[in-house]
Amino acid sequence: MYHFKRAPRALFLVSALLAGSAYAQTVKIAYIDPLSGAFGNVGEVGLNQFKVVIEDINKRNLTGGPKLEVIGFDNKTSPQESLNVLKKVIDSGIRIITQGNGSSVAGALIDAVQKHNDRNPNQSILYLNYAAVDPDFTNSKCSFWHFRFDANSDMKMEAMTNYMAKDPKIKSVYLINQNYSFGQAVSRAAKADLARKRPDIKIVGDDLHPLGQVKDFAPYIAKMKAANADVVITGNWGDDMALLVKAAKDAGFQAPFYTYYGGGLGSLPAIGEAGEGKIKQITEWHANVAPNKTEKFANEWNKKFGGPPAYNTFYYLRINTQMYMLAEAIKLAKSVDPKAIALKLEGMKFPGDMGEVEMRTTDHQLIQPLFISTVAKAYRDPKSTEKTNNKKGTDKEVKYDQDNSGYGFKTDARIEAYVTAQPTSCNMKRP
Numbered sequence: 001m002y003h004f005k006r007a008p009r010a011l012f013l014v015s016a017l018l019a020g021s022a023y024a025q026t027v028k029i030a031y032i033d034p035l036s037g038a039f040g041n042v043g044e045v046g047l048n049q050f051k052v053v054i055e056d057i058n059k060r061n062l063t064g065g066p067k068l069e070v071i072g073f074d075n076k077t078s079p080q081e082s083l084n085v086l087k088k089v090i091d092s093g094i095r096i097i098t099q100g101n102g103s104s105v106a107g108a109l110i111d112a113v114q115k116h117n118d119r120n121p122n123q124s125i126l127y128l129n130y131a132a133v134d135p136d137f138t139n140s141k142c143s144f145w146h147f148r149f150d151a152n153s154d155m156k157m158e159a160m161t162n163y164m165a166k167d168p169k170i171k172s173v174y175l176i177n178q179n180y181s182f183g184q185a186v187s188r189a190a191k192a193d194l195a196r197k198r199p200d201i202k203i204v205g206d207d208l209h210p211l212g213q214v215k216d217f218a219p220y221i222a223k224m225k226a227a228n229a230d231v232v233i234t235g236n237w238g239d240d241m242a243l244l245v246k247a248a249k250d251a252g253f254q255a256p257f258y259t260y261y262g263g264g265l266g267s268l269p270a271i272g273e274a275g276e277g278k279i280k281q282i283t284e285w286h287a288n289v290a291p292n293k294t295e296k297f298a299n300e301w302n303k304k305f306g307g308p309p310a311y312n313t314f315y316y317l318r319i320n321t322q323m324y325m326l327a328e329a330i331k332l333a334k335s336v337d338p339k340a341i342a343l344k345l346e347g348m349k350f351p352g353d354m355g356e357v358e359m360r361t362t363d364h365q366l367i368q369p370l371f372i373s374t375v376a377k378a379y380r381d382p383k384s385t386e387k388t389n390n391k392k393g394t395d396k397e398v399k400y401d402q403d404n405s406g407y408g409f410k411t412d413a414r415i416e417a418y419v420t421a422q423p424t425s426c427n428m429k430r431p
Contacts (some may be wrong), residue, residue: 001148027330029094030098033072046316052301064334077211080108083109084230086112096337096341100129102211110145128322133150135152135154150366155422157190157193161197163196172204172230173204174229175330178240187206201423224248237261241266245271245274245275246270255278257279259279263286263339268401277374279375284369286400288398288400302314317352345364346360363424
């Protein structure tokens with residue numbers, strides 16, 4: 001009888017020691033995004049930001065014990081390659097993944113992670129999505145194991161068209177987007193929202209083009225000019241954004257662009273002064289938001305990664321939000337188990353740099369403030385001797401430029417989190 005009673009206690013102590021050891025371990029996070037090809041530069045910028053924010057988390061011990069480490073995996077923006085990478089990640093014992101570039105990739109990963117976790121409940125994978133914004137991912141395709149830290153495309157379009165609807169000068173809109181689930185969602189939402197808010201506005205063009213394959217957008221710009229478009233709406237990102245605005249500049253096309261990623265890598269250097277007052281974006285942050293709690297972090301990041309030959313300005317506030325919330329969830333759970341972390345993430349209200357954010361329990365969609373901003377010449381102190389592309393800026397609200405272009409963004413409107421939140425059709429299967 002004596003031994004019978006002691007055995008469970010011994011097992012309990014061993015289990016506790018193992019759990020404590022696991023909690024103290026380094027938590028590896030697989031970054032599955034393009035590190036080569038047409039969008040490799042975008043992926044590299046994101047990976048560098050993950051490294052810097054994780055360095056800050058580890059330095060300040062925000063997890064309450066475990067260290068974090070990010071490991072980059074090149075998926076070449078391919079869903080199939082991403083699934084191959086996921087298998088390698090699982091085999092290596094990594095149980096948290098993050099990805100953002102390409103909703104086609106995100107859709108494949110959500111499905112694969114759900115199936116793996118259903119089959120292997122003791123080896124579950126947690127998927128943190130920082131940028132893939134197809135609305136289906138937090139509606140019909142929602143998953144307990146998927147958390148999105150960017151506003152979905154419908155949320156962004158709702159805010160963007162609210163702003164556009166107030167401009168009586170807009171009578172005709174041209175849509176151009178990448179031909180995959182995200183670009184199709186942008187096109188669909190733009191048409192639906194404008195028809196509801198401004199039925200007098202005509203859609204004079206609706207182009208979908210291959211992702212990352214168009215090298216010259218001049219023919220598309222010619223169509224926009226021929227259609228006499230007052231405004232262009234685009235969800236293009238990466239080189240597809242930079243080349244599009246460059247073609248507009250070269251053709252002297254004057255209509256404003258309402259964009260999701262107009263401030264993305266390489267866009268402002270490509271268009272330069274032609275974008276002033278014409279390129280708008282909707283984001284969760286930009287460098288000239290005031291007051292700006294992210295300023296110090298962004299400046300330190302820019303010093304480390306923003307120099308020549310490629311001037312890459314800090315861009316993704318949502319990466320920081322994601323990783324600080326992950327650290328908090330690990331701390332609250334006192335565990336590195338994906339399910340335990342997920343249970344602490346859902347419903348979490350967190351003091352983000354732009355105001356409180358909330359990870360909605362019902363669909364795992366982050367609800368956060370958004371900003372509409374327009375390209376403007378960055379302020380240049382006449383007494384400054386610093387080398388810069390900007391020599392004439394006088395608007396002190398535009399303190400920082402983007403990618404050493406001499407141009408930055410000036411806030412037009414702040415849209416509060418409760419305004420951007422939309423109903424969800426998610427019927428989540430919970431473990």
